[in-house]
Structure formats: C-alpha cells, structure tokens
Amino acid sequence: MDFFRHDKVYDFVKYSNYGFMVVLILIIAIVILFFTKGINLGIDFAGGSVAQIQYNSKEAPISDIRKLLNQNTFFKDSQITEFGSKNEIIIKFPFIKDANIDISDEIKNTLNKTGDFEIRRIENVGPKAGSELAKNGIIAIVLAIIAMMIYVSFRYEWRFALASIVALIHDVIISGAAIMVFNIDLSLDVIAALLTLIGYSINDTIIIFDRIREQMLSKKFNSVEFVINDAISKTLSRTLLTSLTVFFVIAILFFFGSEILKGFTLPMLIGSIVGTYSSMFVAPKLAILFGFNIEEYYAKEAKKQQKRQEKERLRKMYETGRI
Numbered sequence: 001m002d003f004f005r006h007d008k009v010y011d012f013v014k015y016s017n018y019g020f021m022v023v024l025i026l027i028i029a030i031v032i033l034f035f036t037k038g039i040n041l042g043i044d045f046a047g048g049s050v051a052q053i054q055y056n057s058k059e060a061p062i063s064d065i066r067k068l069l070n071q072n073t074f075f076k077d078s079q080i081t082e083f084g085s086k087n088e089i090i091i092k093f094p095f096i097k098d099a100n101i102d103i104s105d106e107i108k109n110t111l112n113k114t115g116d117f118e119i120r121r122i123e124n125v126g127p128k129a130g131s132e133l134a135k136n137g138i139i140a141i142v143l144a145i146i147a148m149m150i151y152v153s154f155r156y157e158w159r160f161a162l163a164s165i166v167a168l169i170h171d172v173i174i175s176g177a178a179i180m181v182f183n184i185d186l187s188l189d190v191i192a193a194l195l196t197l198i199g200y201s202i203n204d205t206i207i208i209f210d211r212i213r214e215q216m217l218s219k220k221f222n223s224v225e226f227v228i229n230d231a232i233s234k235t236l237s238r239t240l241l242t243s244l245t246v247f248f249v250i251a252i253l254f255f256f257g258s259e260i261l262k263g264f265t266l267p268m269l270i271g272s273i274v275g276t277y278s279s280m281f282v283a284p285k286l287a288i289l290f291g292f293n294i295e296e297y298y299a300k301e302a303k304k305q306q307k308r309q310e311k312e313r314l315r316k317m318y319e320t321g322r323i
Contacts, residue, residue, distance in 0.1 A: 012232045012280055013225045013288070019281030023170065030177040042185030042263075043092065043125045045134040051091045051107055052083060052120040059086040064114050069093075072110045074101065084259035088120075137191040144198045145169065152202070156209055157297060163286035164205045167278045171201045175271035182266060189263030197268060200246065201275035204239060205283045211235050212284070216297065224294040228284045236280075243276040 043050050053060070062080055069075035069091070078093040091107075103122055111117065125133070148168060152161040172194050179190055211231035221227050232239075250272060254265040 009230050009233045012229050013285060016281040016285035019277060023282060026174055030173065033177065033180045037180055039180055040185045042187035043123060044187045047125050048092060048094050049103060049122065049124045051122045053089050053091065053117050054120055055087045055115055055117045058115055060089045061114050062089065065111060068110055074106060075110065133188065140191065141194055144195055148198065148202050157292065159290040159292040160209055160287045162290055163283045164202065164209065166286055167205060167283035168198060168202055170282060171197060171271060171275045171278050174274045175267040178266055178270040184262055184266060187263045190267055193264045193267035197271035197275065201271065204275055204279035208232055208235055208279055208284065220298060221294065224288060224292060232280050232284065239276060243272055247272045
C-alpha cells in the first residue's frame, strides 16, 4: 500500500534543519526537567516496598490514610498516589528490615478505620538488590547500543554508522525523559521499553540507509542530498505504515490497558514517534554534517572493485596453472 508517489522526491534534507531545531528544544527541555524535577526511581532501583490497595465501596480517603500511616513508624513519610481510579491507591514506603513483621497485617491494622478495602499486591526490594538492578539496567542499555554500533560499523561507511548511533542515543534519551513529564517511576518496565525501542529505532534507520547505499551503488550521483531525499521518499510509505502500526497498538495498550503497563507503553509510544522522525530527519542529515563526501565514496568503491577484480584474475591464473 503506497500513500506517496514513487516518482516524487521530497526535500527531506532541507526540512531536517527544522528537525534539528525540534531536537535542540527537546534536549534543552530535558536538561531543565532533569535538574528541576529529576527522575523518580521505582522500588526496582531505589529499594523499598509498594502496596496496591483497592477500596470496595467508596473512594480512597487519601488524607485519612496519610494521617494514619504517619502515626506508624514503618510507614512514616510514605508516598500515596491514585492508581488508575479514585478507589485504588499505591503506597510506597521504606523497606522493612524486620523479618518478623507481616506487612499485610500491619497495613490492615493501621488502616482498618478508613473503610472496607483489600490489598491487591505487595512488592519488596531491598536496597542492595535495587542498586544491582539499576547497575544491570544501565549495562543492558549500554551493551545494546554498543552491539548496534558494531553492526552498523561493519555494514556502512563510518559516517553513516556514527550518525545512526547518535540518532539512536537521541531516541533513547527523549523517550526515557517522557517518564519525568508524566510522573512515572523509573522501573524495569521502562528499561525493557528502552531496550525494545533500540531495536525498533535502528531498524527504521537501517532501511533508509540500505536504500541510500543501493542508490549510490546502482548509479553515480553528484549530490548526496539528492540521493538521501530520493531514498527517504522511496521508503516513505513503508516507514509510515510500520510506525503507525506500532503506534496504534501501543496507544491502545496505553489508554485502555492497566495502569501497571504505563512504564512500558509510554516510552514505546513516544519512541515510535521519535524514532520515525529521527530516521528521516536526523540520522541522514548527521551523516552529511559528519563530512560524508559522495565523490570520495565512489573513489573508495572503485578501489575495492579493482582489488576484487585483481583477486579474481590471480585466482583464474592459479587455476589454469599460469602462476
């Protein structure tokens, strides 16, 4: 299915100047958010406990709950937030080291005056386990990016490889920063979403770069800008269809799925948009800014072709016994 004419070439290189302005604004906003608001670490990384409580016949009386919890040493200064609906809440509190304390009974005894409720789940992560999970999460993202870097370095001219990796890091940063805007805790779900996004985003960029390489190898062009514009225009329908398919699926999960899915679906939702525009407007433009020269590329390809022909000539001479 094609939505755009194959014979029409759009000037994506020209429009990418506006794309870079958008990127600059987003990066500045992320830096400001990071230093003013910061990232809320979930219990996966910060350590602690979380309890999900649902009231059966009324809205959760958050002010009364907070007052009663502050009177208990174990739950003092707990964080209380609504979880999907007004009758359901999440309580986050420090990790209780005393193994003899039953957290479920302690919560029931503390909040028994607030009404009829049930405890849906309780999760505990010790501080040591949390720090190990944080370290492993960072290592996983870094290793994934390095693996992609090695792959594209062998597959493409180094300027295109570098451009794709910079665009990939840009996608991860912007998608990850979305959790600060929507007050979502950094958890293993977010890390899983970012790792998924790395594979999705690099795939879009590689499709376009493959087309650029095919165009350059099939016919000699004097302008790298024309080759890039032609390649992106030829793959535009495919790129948008793929991106929209992913976007709509993730959007359904985000808006109609459980609140617990937000940590995974939000970065993926933002990433499906960011990854698409970066593969069209950021990565190809970066290759030009890094100094890619189409004439030098053709000269290198000609030398490679000569070497291949020379090897083939020597092989034939060896087979015929003339060496």
